[in-house]
Structures are given as structure tokens and as C-alpha cells.
Amino acid sequence: MKIKWGVIGCGGIADRRTLPGMMLADNAELIAVMDANKKAADNCKEKYGAKYAFDNIQELLAIEEIQAVYIASPVFCHKEQAIAAADAGKDILLEKPVGLTVAEAEEIAEYCDKKGVKLGVGFMMRFHAYHQKIKELVSSGMIGEIVSARAQFTCWYPEMENCWRQDMKLAGGGAMMDLGVHSVDLIRYITGLNVIEAAGFVGNQIFKYSVEDAGGVIMRLENGAIAYVDSNFNIPDSAAKCKLEFYGTKGSIFAQGTMSQVEGGEVEILCSDPSLSYDANQNRDTFNAAQVMVEFGNMYTKEITEFGKAVAGERDIPITVQDAIASQKVIESAYISSADKKYQCF
Secondary structure (H helix, E strand, O other), X not given: OOEEEEEEOOOHHHHHHHHHHHHOOOOEEEEEEEOOOHHHHHHHHHHHOOOEEEOOHHHHHOOOOOOEEXXXXXXXXXXXXXXXXXXXXXXXXXXXXXXXXXXXXXXXXXXXXXXXXXXXXXXXXXXXXXXXXXXXXXXXXXXXXXXXXXXXXXXEOOOOOOOHHHOHHHHOOOHHHHHHHHHHXXXXXXXXXXXXXXXXXXXXXXXXXXXXXXXXXXXXXXXXXXXXXXXXXXXXXHHOOOXXXXXXXXXXXXXXXXXXXXXXXXXXXXXXXXXXXOOOOOOOOOEEEXXXXXXXXXXXXXXXXXHHHHHOOOOXXXXXXXXXXXXXXXXXXXXXXXXXXXXOOO
């Protein structure tokens, strides 16, 4: 069954990644695209073979054959557009973060639930073949009980004119909201553990825009493990390896280059000899390293395919809004604790 889609906000990530991915999805058909910039909408219509192109959501949502909409507009538009889509009875795949704040995200979730429409969130990195494989390995107990995890996701994002992501009122946050939320989500997804405590630091080190250009958060997971996330807008892309690390009582897993818009990277597992006892010399040569191999695909195609199955009633929503809000709460806690200085000052 092909799900008929409308895309709201067809520039940016939609044009770069999601629409090309949608074209490869066997269960998706693009009906209409919309962007505030009509030229961008017209270009996408021609590029991806849509029937219609609009510069307003009312005309798109009025098309009866559209079953689901993908909303990839700036965050400050999410609430109004999601509510309008819910009123039109369309199921919604919404880009992260859900709203400018957790409170706004919860309001969107509650409204969609009241209207009886499905609401999923676009954490496409969950569909990376390596991330799914790491989750499988962690769940199998291969590295024992998780005691620590860390994720780093960065990019170079210099000051630009009229850039909504660099305006707190329009984006809700900077490096941590845009990048760090992916890291928090992956740690929660892969470990299967909820976050029960979190605190962090955010600020501007290099750039002077109103969102933070750097930040970090430390989290306590429900099993007692400590996890760390750091994100920057001020590290050159070629200077960061964007690592994802999991440590357990039997070994560890290291991913490098997997946190990206394209599937790739590499993963290494270090497993210890279970017969070993305490070593006062702390010999680190007793681990057996193994490379993990997977078959790469397209995260966006998988994202569209799986949400389409949920729209068709063939499966549950792959990434729920409750999941997304749980991760956004961690980022918001970093903002609050940093602003309130809920830590020891020296």
C-alpha cells in the first residue's frame, strides 16, 4: 500500500535528504510540496515529480488524497502547522525537536492525540544500520551491564544573516537542541534505558548568535550508569570524528563516523576474557577487538517506509512523540541547570 504524502517545508533537510529518501521508498507517493518560498516549492515539484506545489499549508492540507504529511519547517512553525495538519486529519511525521520547549512539544502531542492522528518524530539516526546493530549487541548482553556511555555530535556553523537556527526565539536552542538531542536519543534507544537525572553547561565560546555554540550534559540512566553528551557548532567538520561509545562490565563498543546524514562509519567491539581477575598493572592488552560489518542503506528511506507502515496500520509508530519529548527534556534540563547555576562554583 502506497501512502500519499504532502511535505511542509520542502527546502533544507527535506530537499537534501528526506525527499530523495522518499523517492526510494516502495510504499510512498509524493503528492504535494509546500514552502514559504514558492520558487523552492516549484523546484521541488519538478525535481521529485509532485502533483502540486504551494506556498501555504491550507491548500496542501485541503487535498483529500494526502494521508500523511512530513513537516520539516523551522521549529517555530511546528506547533501551528502540526495543529493544522491534525485538524485536517493527516498523520504527521514531524522533524525534531518537536517544539520550541518541552511544554510546547507536549501541547502538540496532546492535540494530535485528541484529534486521533498518528504523530511520529524524525530521529532518522535510529535507522542507521550500525546503530540498530549496536542496539542488538547491547541488548544481547555482549558487553555486559552498561555502566557508561558517551556521544559527541558537532558541526561548523558560523554566523549567517537571517538564519533561524541561530535565533533562540525561532529555534529554541542551539548546538544542544539541534545536535545534542540526536545523541541523547541514540543513548536512550541503544541502551533501552531512561534518563532519571540530568544537568549541563551551555554557552557561547566563539560565535555571538543568541543560541549556544557549545554545550554538554551529564545524565544518570535508570540502571545507575552515567552518560555524557557534548555538541558544538564551533568545531570544523573535518576536525571531529563524532564518536558514540558504550562501556559495559564485559566490554565496550566504539562507533566513529556513524552520526551523520549518510550511513557510514565504522564500529569496533572490545570484549574481555571473562576468566580474568583484577590486574593491578591495569594491562589493556587482554581485550579481543572485532570490527562489526553491516549493509548500509538510506536512513531517510527507512524512516519514511516505517512511518508509512504505521499510517497503514501495519506496525506501531517507530519513533513516538513521547520518546522525542523524553530526549528533549534532557536538553532542556541542561539549559535550566546552566542558567540557574545548579552546581558548585569555584
